[in-house]
Amino acid sequence: MNVKEVAERLSLNVFSAPEGLDREVAGGYSSDLLSDVMGHAQEGQIWITLQTHKNIMAVASLKDLAAIILVKGFVPDQDTLELSAKEGIPVLGTKMQAFELSGKLYEMLK
Amino acid sequence: MNLEFKVEGGDFTLAGNASSQIKKMLKQLNVDPRIVKRVVIALYEAEVNIVAHAYRGVIYAEIDPRGVRLKLEDEGPGIPDINQAMTPGFSTASAQVREMGFGAGMGLPNISENADEFKIESEVGKGTTLFINFKF
Structure with missing residues (x-):
């Protein structure tokens, strides 16, 4: 399954990097601690978080993550959008909170 | 190959x-992706x-057929108790x-979990130097 299918099935907003929607999704990781994601997320996963600053893009790029989904209606900072476009890694968004979104994504990907 | 990057304290x-530049370089050199990840x-x-703790620092990366050796030297407050700093969950941030x-x-x-060798030298009021090595 790619990021586009995930975005469509969960009715996610696409904030940035639509060219990255064909990235393949290997799984998901839910965390708001950057060191936790750095240490334990795996390549190709979608990262679910409420952090909106541009360092999330640095982490996503270094870990080769498929995309980031912001929960609870959070929107990315302007420089996050710019780095997302540069890296080609989409930032998506939803009004759902992390527990609900993680559950739905888990069901879809299992 | 030797690389050098300056890092400013406080500028998130x-x-x-620097990590991104070095990652690109390692990929270009066809280093085993598992080692690149670590x-x-x-x-x-x-x-x-x-960035979080020091005033400024320099990252030195040395890449050769034996492995990757990183040295991160900062001017900063230093670490009074290195064992305590190494304890998972302990933070002064x-x-x-x-x-x-x-x-x-x-x-x-x-860092410790991912490195083959990891050493910290620190002087309170002066700064901290990390030595992080990976073997191919």
Whole structure:
């Protein structure tokens, strides 16, 4: 399954990097601690978080993550959008909170 | 091959730039992706530590057929108790840094878990130097 299918099935907003929607999704990781994601997320996963600053893009790029989904209606900072476009890694968004979104994504990907 | 990057303390907008450059270089050199992943985790944590805790620092990376050797030398407050700093969950990060999702006390343990060799030298009031080595 790619990021586009995930975005469509969960009715996610696409904030940035639509060219990255064909990235393949290997799984998901839910965390708001950057060191936790750095240490334990795996390549190709979608990262679910409420952090909106541009360092999330640095982490996503270094870990080769498929995309980031912001929960609870959070929107990315302007420089996050710019780095997302540069890296080609989409930032998506939803009004759902992390527990609900993680559950739905888990069901879809299992 | 020798690379050198300057890191400014307190400037989170550029945190990860050096790690990103070194990752690109390792990929170009066809280094085993499993090793690249470990280098990237350790290096990013060490880079963020300079940004979060020090005034400024320099990252030296040496890549040759035997492996990758990183040295991160900072001017900063230093670490009074290295064993305590290595304890998972222990952190002296500011509230502001924690709100960003950094400073959870996972940095040094992450480095230790991913490196083949890891050594810290620190002098309070002067600065800290990390030596992080990976073997091919």
